[in-house]
Each structure stands twice: as C-alpha cells, then as structure tokens.
Amino acid sequence: MSLQYHALNSIQSTNFLSSTKTTLSSSLSSSFLTISGSLLNVARDKPRSGSIYCSKLRTQEYTNSQEVQHDLPLIQWQQLQGEDAPQISIGSNNNAIEEAVKSVKSILRNLTDGEITISAYDTAWVALIDAGDKTPAFPSAVKWIAENQLSDGSWGDAYLFSYHDRLINTLACVVALRSWNLFPHQCHKGITFFRENIGKLEDENDEHMPIGFEVAFPSLLEIAREINIDVPYDSPVLKDIYAKKELKLTRIPKEIMHKIPTTLLHSLEGMRDLDWEKLLKLQSQDGSFLFSPSSTAFAFMQTRDSNCLRYLRNAVKRFNGGVPNVFPVDLFEHIWIVDRLQRLGISRYFEEEIKECLDYVHRYWTDKGICWARCSQVQDIDDTAMAFRLLRLHGYQVSADVFKNFEKEGEFFCFVGQSNQAVTGMFNLYRASQLAFPREDILKNAKEFSNKYLQEKRERDELIDKWIIMKDLPGEIGFALEIPWYASLPRVETRFYIDQYGGENDVWIGKTLYRMPYVNNNGYLELAKQDYNNCQALHQLEWDTFQKWYEENRLNEWGVRRSELLECYFLAAATIFESERSHERMVWAKSSVLVKAISSSFGESSDSRRRFSDQFHKYVANARRSDHHFNGRSMRLDQPGSVQASRLVGILIGTLNQMSFDLFMSHGRDVYNLLYQSWGDWLEKWKLYGGEGEEGELIVKMIILMKNNDLANFFTHTHFVRLSEIINRICLPRQYLKVN
Structure with a gap:
C-alpha cells in the first residue's frame, strides 16, 4: 500500500485527467498521474444531460484521425471544469454487456484444437501430394487455392500486405497449380505478381520475415525451375536469399536434429539429405512433424508414412480443404485468451470458463x-x-x-x-x-x-x-518495465491495455502471416470498453458522494487534504473496481480517510491517542447498554474528553453506522458489531504503538466484512493472522523502513 501511496504523491487536489492514450513517463508517479482520470474524471462536477462514452474532454477539436483511438481521446493536461462533466448513466448498457458476455462464453465453451487462419503456403504443399495415380491426393486443397487468390494475383494475408508473405504464398500456390496443369489463368496472374514484386524484398523489414523463409523460399524456387515456371531466377535479391540459405544450412546441426526433437522438425520441406528412418522416430503423437502441415506433407512425399497421412487428412477435413501453418494450437489459444481477458479487465465474467482453460493447460x-x-x-x-x-x-x-x-x-x-x-x-x-x-x-x-x-x-x-505484428508492443513493454506487477493497479493496467490491444488487427508470424480469431478478438475489446465505461460511471457517482461526505463532516479540519481524499478513493477504485463491489470500495476509501484524520489529529503523543481511543470505547459501551444503533452525528459532546476528540469519534461512529445500515438494506447482513470490533482492535494497537502499518490490517478486515459476514472465527484463524502480519509489514511507513 505504501508503494501505491508513493505513486500518487504528485496528484493535485481535484485535478483529474481524462481517459488516455499516452506514452509512459520515466517515473512511476507520473505514470499514475497520467491515468488517474481514467477512473475519476470529474472534479467539482455535477452530472448533466447526455451519456458517457468513456470520458469527454474540454479540449481542442481533433481533425487528425490519428489523435483518437478506439473512441478514447488522447490525454490533454488540463483541469476539467464543472460545465464539462457528462451525465453518467448507470446500467444503460447492461443489455449490451450481457449479450457480449454470452458471445464470449460461447467461444470459451467451444475451444478445441485452436481457431487459426488458413495458410496458402502450407495448403500448397498439401496440394502437391500425389495420390499415386498422377492425381492430387487432396483435390480440396487444390480447389481452396483456386478459390482464394487475391485480386492482384497473389495469395496471402488479405489485410496486411507483406512482400515476404505474399511472395512465398504466391510462389507455392503457382507451383502447386502448375504441377497439376490446372487453372492456368490463376497461374499466369500469380506469376505476373511474382515477377513484378520480387525486387521489393530488398526494402522489407527482416524482423517480420516469416519463419524459415530463407530456407523454404529457395526450395520452392528449385521446384519452380524444374517445372519451367518463368520467374527471374537471376534477380540480385534471389541471389542474396540463396546465400542466406547456404549459410543457415551450414549451421544446422544435422547430427543432433536426427537424434532429438528440435524446432528444425517444423521446417523439413526446406532441407536436403535427410535420414527419414531416424526422423520418423521423432514424429509427434498426432503424426505430424512438430505440428507443421507443410513439413508433414513433405515428409509424407518422401516416406508415404501412414501417420503423416492421418494427420494431413484430419487437418484438411478440419479446415475444409485448406490447412494452417501450424496445427493444433490448443495450449497457445487457451493461455493467450485468459491473458487477454484478464488484462482487458473482464475476466470476472468468465471465472468458470477460465478455470476450465487453466485446468486444461495444467493437464x-x-x-x-x-x-x-x-x-x-x-x-x-x-x-x-x-x-x-x-x-x-x-x-x-x-x-x-x-x-x-x-x-x-x-x-x-x-x-x-x-x-x-x-x-x-x-x-x-x-x-x-x-x-x-x-x-x-x-x-x-x-x-x-x-x-x-x-x-x-x-x-x-x-x-x-x-512472432507478432501488434498495435503497441512498445507501450505494453514500457508499462511493464515502469510499473512492476506488485505495484500495478488492475484498473490502471486495463485502461492502458484497452488502447494497446489491437483486437483482430494483430497478426502473428509463422511460416506465413496468420491470425488467431479467439485470441485477437474485437468482441473482447468492445466488452472491455463497455465494462470500463459502466464501472467508470459508477465510480464518478461514488466520487461525488465521497466528496459530499468529506465536506459534510469537515474532514479538512482534521488534517485530511483533498489530494489525500483522491489518493484514498483512487487506490480503492483502481483495485476493487467492479460495479457490484461498491460497498467494499467505499469502506476502503472512507476507512483510509478516517485513519488519516485520527492519526493526523491525535497521533502526536501516547496521551492523545489514549484519550481518543478511550472516547471511542466509551461511546460503543454506552450504545451497547442502550441496546440500539445510534447516529454519530446526533451524539452529545458533553461527555468526558476533549470536544475535538468527541467530534471526530462522532464522525467515525456515524460513518460506521451508515456502512452497517447500507449493507443491511442492500444485502440483508448485519455487520454492526464486527465493524466496531475491527476499529476497536485497531485503536487499541494505535493507542499503544502509534499504529504504524496496522491500518493495512484494518482496511483488509473492513473489506472482508463487506464481502462476507460468516466471520465468527475468521479473524483469529492462523492463516489470517499470518496474512495480517505480512500486510502490516508491507504497509509500514517509508520512514520506518528506512530506519530498519
């Protein structure tokens, strides 16, 4: 907790910043300051007409489309004024959220071996297989190639143009069609595209070159030459690729690759002088060579192995004629889906499905x-x-x-x-x-x-x-480096990741470009934005209520500054952000403020701490004798003790009564006695030792009380006691840590 407080030290009172897409600064404090308004963008504001779609800003009108991403405007370092506050409509998009959750649940409940796009390159290798009678063993693969040529004559990813990807896919498909003397028109268009664009490889980014390109591409060129496909074999760029192939082949430890499974099994179609008797011993259980259709197709051509054929038949059937560049991808899909849902802040909707995913991975x-x-x-x-x-x-x-x-x-x-x-x-x-x-x-x-x-x-x-071309990899890495996991607040990470997640626009790099529609899914992103907006709207209303409570009780007179008020609510809302956990969030925030007020006003000496603690216990004892729950605001102030202490005790009592009443009315649970017991325990420790760090234990107890009242033996359980000790050590003031 002290780390999080430190991260917010520079936040100014009632100066909130809107939801953002921003570059992380070099300091942790600035990072939190940058996005604090993602959770609370209303200071001194009152709701007005209109509906909220994330946060509206009083900023310049944007004419550059690059300045807005996913309907979330870029940050502007300005203080918002009251007239800029949008109306906050709670629950207006609940139906949309329910429908989105159903859609995602349907995906999670039907995960099998992985959803992945088809690779023209791998499909072409499958199409090359001879049935034994000079006809294609997989005519559906040939048909897929003929039906999926792009308008410019190429094959490959239709939405992201990469010369590496388009040229290797196109050459493979032309080789497959020419080998069977089928679809000459498509062949001609493909050859034309290849001849016109082969020189463009010189300008391509090698970082995004498909896996094994420098080995697989020359092998295809050799086949093309054998069947008289007219391409510029003397092109300077091809000579460079041939040189890279020779260099790579000299580095391949063939002795090792024939003895133990290595990644080389994934790209056998680009190699020569292989010992198939040894390699077949390294075959995967499903009959593939490291789950690569093209590598397995090449292996079948060389060996006619029945297990290879079984794998290829299953893959072609699964993808209706085509095959992906790798299959299955079941563990990859299960793991990455869970990661995306968690970082987008929507995993709580899918707890049962996520458990099933992780059970599968653990298996x-x-x-x-x-x-x-x-x-x-x-x-x-x-x-x-x-x-x-x-x-x-x-x-x-x-x-x-x-x-x-x-x-x-x-x-x-x-x-x-x-x-x-x-x-x-x-x-x-x-x-x-x-x-x-x-x-x-x-x-x-x-x-x-x-x-x-x-x-x-x-x-x-x-x-x-x-391995991937994604929207904002530098942003993801920057966030992780600047804000370690133990100091990261869930809603802060979500706010950044909503901007960083590319959805279906993210593209993976294998032997060709491919997509994982269940990993990179726009439905997840839309649900994340709807959920974020819904939670943010509630947070804004809570913030208004929180400020009124602060003002009505004149807590500024007890040493609590508005900037500290923001710290307390921000930490609670950024950690316990869910709409349904409002009681837990508010009890955290209010307890933090009351601890600050008490410690600031009466913590300077053991005598003042004792007087305040005694005053609290006397009021509690009187209330129990009278056998009713009383309102702290109406308590008499003429009892023994200072007027100041009596006033602040009254505020504490009134707040605890209100917490108890609100929970009873909404959930039918009475935690009155346990609330007072928890505060009484903290005050006793604070009275004796100044309460250094003990507020962490108090806040955890208060949160637990709001969550579950089946606590007869909970607080005395050995595990809870040990956890409390750890919490208190973590929450010790920085000054104490420096001394020790």
Missing part, C-alpha cells in the same frame, strides 16, 4: 515446460512463461525450476539449443519472473536478464517482434 504442463500444442516434445519459453504466470496466479502448483531448461551460462533463450531471443518471449519471461517465491533464484536471474534485454531493446528503439 499438459511438464517439468520441461510446454509449447503451443499439447504433447509436444519441443518446448518454448514464450508459452511456458505465460502458462507459468497464469497457473501460479490461479493457485496451481508449478515449479520455477522449469525455466532452468531455457537457461545456459546466465542467458535465457526461446527454444532449447537456441541462443537468440524474441522480444515477446523475453517480455513474458519478465512478467512471469515477478511471481517469485523466496529462494527461487532462477526467477531472480530470469528477471534480471529479461529486464536488461528489454531495457536495451527499448533504448535502441528495437521493440519489434519476430
């Missing part, structure tokens, strides 16, 4: 890690790190020793036996490394390595990944 977890598909003999750090993080967060038993499989001489790598790293792989390793238990040195080493790697990439402006 295939191994001490060596996992990869994108179940039962794999090859593991990668990206899927392993993401799964480790989510499983540990949800209480599954997973050992950090799994990362020892990806470390050598102090460096971490993506695949066993490789020495290079991918940005997203190191990013997910960094995120996972922060969930460390004591003495897990491997996670400490992983955190240091990944942090350094990402910081250096960031400084050189090289946060480009070889």
